[in-house]
Amino acid sequence: MAEASRRLGRRSLDAGEQRAWFLATGVERLPPELGGLADRVTVRFPWGSLLRGALGLDADVTASIARLVAPGGRLELAVSVTRRDASAVTGLEGGVDVAARARMAAAFAAHGLELVDARSVTAADFATLHSTWARRLRAGGERTAWRVTFARPLGGVG
Secondary structure, three states, X not given: OHHHHHHHHHOOOOOOOOOXXXXXXXXXXXXXXXXXXXXXXXXXXXXXXHHHHHOOOOHHHHHHHHHOEEEEEEEEEEEOOOHHHHOOOOOOOOOOOHHHHXXXXXHHHOOOOEEEEEEEOOHHHHHHOOOHHHHHHHHOOOOOOEEEEEEOOOOOOO
């Protein structure tokens, strides 16, 4: 987050260019004023409560994530569940399989987000995630990960 913030600070912004906000807080404590403000929300390789929410296993966290997305906006998740994670996300010992993706789709649909895409992250995809954490995860060898994208239709409720 610090590096992304520094890169943005070095760029000169045109009048029409979008701004970015960086928050360091738990997803459970996001201010309600942020509801519906984000055209794009990205979550990269979460763990703990954020992972449970991203996977649709914690309804309150899922709602908090979904609440950020503006009408016409997107939620982009990159998730990976290892055996070590599985104990924290009971029911996903097999990773992000078809049943897990269906559960995610239903959980976010309850908050007005439609599943657009769910696919395995390829080796080439890891580079496009622009995440030092993704590079560290990949450095340890092969790790299965998924990119899951949701969209809020225009006119959707935040």
